Amino acid sequence: MQTPDWNYIPNCRIPENQTLPEGVIRYAAIVSYDGSEFCGFQRQKHSPSVQVVLEKALSYVADESVTVGCAGRTDTAVHASYQVVHFDCTAKRDGRNWVMGANSKLPDSVALVWAGLVGCDFHARFSALSRTYRYVMVAQETRPAILSTGVTWVKYPLRGDLMETACQFLLGEQDFSAFRGAGCQSLSPFRNVEKATVYESSNLLVFEITANAFLLHMVRNIVGSLMEVGLSRRPASWIKELLDGGDRCKSAATAPPNGLYLVDVTYPDIAEIPELPKGPLFLPEFTARGI
Numbered sequence: 001m002q003t004p005d006w007n008y009i010p011n012c013r014i015p016e017n018q019t020l021p022e023g024v025i026r027y028a029a030i031v032s033y034d035g036s037e038f039c040g041f042q043r044q045k046h047s048p049s050v051q052v053v054l055e056k057a058l059s060y061v062a063d064e065s066v067t068v069g070c071a072g073r074t075d076t077a078v079h080a081s082y083q084v085v086h087f088d089c090t091a092k093r094d095g096r097n098w099v100m101g102a103n104s105k106l107p108d109s110v111a112l113v114w115a116g117l118v119g120c121d122f123h124a125r126f127s128a129l130s131r132t133y134r135y136v137m138v139a140q141e142t143r144p145a146i147l148s149t150g151v152t153w154v155k156y157p158l159r160g161d162l163m164e165t166a167c168q169f170l171l172g173e174q175d176f177s178a179f180r181g182a183g184c185q186s187l188s189p190f191r192n193v194e195k196a197t198v199y200e201s202s203n204l205l206v207f208e209i210t211a212n213a214f215l216l217h218m219v220r221n222i223v224g225s226l227m228e229v230g231l232s233r234r235p236a237s238w239i240k241e242l243l244d245g246g247d248r249c250k251s252a253a254t255a256p257p258n259g260l261y262l263v264d265v266t267y268p269d270i271a272e273i274p275e276l277p278k279g280p281l282f283l284p285e286f287t288a289r290g291i
Contacts, residue, residue, distance in 0.1 A: 010088045011069040013123050020120045028086045028122060028273060029115040035079040036149035037109050042073045053110055061101035062091035071124045071265040072131055077257040081279025084265045086124040114274055122271050130194060132210040132264035133219045140203050152259030158230035160200045166229045166236035167196040169243060177246035181217030201284055217254055224252035
């Protein structure tokens with residue numbers, strides 16, 4: 001491998017007017033996983049992570065050591081139907097080789113959905129325009145045995161219409177300090193929420209949110225407060241009060257991780273990352289409530 005005249009690190013953001021070292025190829029891939037067995041996406045010393053098993057499988061296919069960068073570092077027990085990663089290596093493989101080869105080595109809870117070549121300026125995190133999460137709740141008197149780690153159980157009925165009304169206060173670019181997790185390292189609490197809505201199907205309730213980026217635990221903290229609205233313990237306008245106050249201590253407890261899914265990441269068209277159904281797989285194709 002020829003060394004470039006700048007400090008190249010595998011998977012790094014390539015500086016303007018620079019390129020990858022000779023012989024190095026950049027690939028992207030879409031990954032889905034059941035996060036209940038993992039401490040999150042990112043590699044950890046103390047517990048299994050999605051990143052470790054994924055890199056091991058890709059390294060097997062490449063016949064060389066491969067590391068990955070991701071669009072979003074999901075937390076412990078959080079799932080993804082559309083996580084995007086990129087990686088650099090010298091191996092020449094087509095998309096089918098990456099997908100079939102990696103899946104033969106991955107555990108059942110992790111699967112490569114798509115893989116392909118991308119330009120050297122593509123970066124799974126920094127090239128992303130937006131990210132979408134869905135949070136799935138089941139409202140019924142008894143806890144679910146099936147999908148117990150894939151949905152969040154709420155014992156009492158939830159008013160989806162009230163939650164939908166509250167969602168409108170989340171839209172736009174604003175300070176989300178009220179829903180910022182402790183230990184968040186972001187330099188700014190401001191995020192731009194493009195979409196926030198609630199879907200219903202039988203006793204399933206799905207909160208969907210799209211933003212340019214998210215703060216630590218932001219989605220789960222929002223859901224915890226929306227649940228208070230849905231249970232009629234707080235008015236919909238309480239969400240606006242929390243945002244205006246910017247005090248995390250006044251909002252509700254963080255919702256459990258098992259109902260949360262990363263379901264979409266958008267990129268400029270030039271990146272050629274395919275669009276797929278948002279998922280998770282067990283959800284029907286929801287239509288807006290139209291409230």
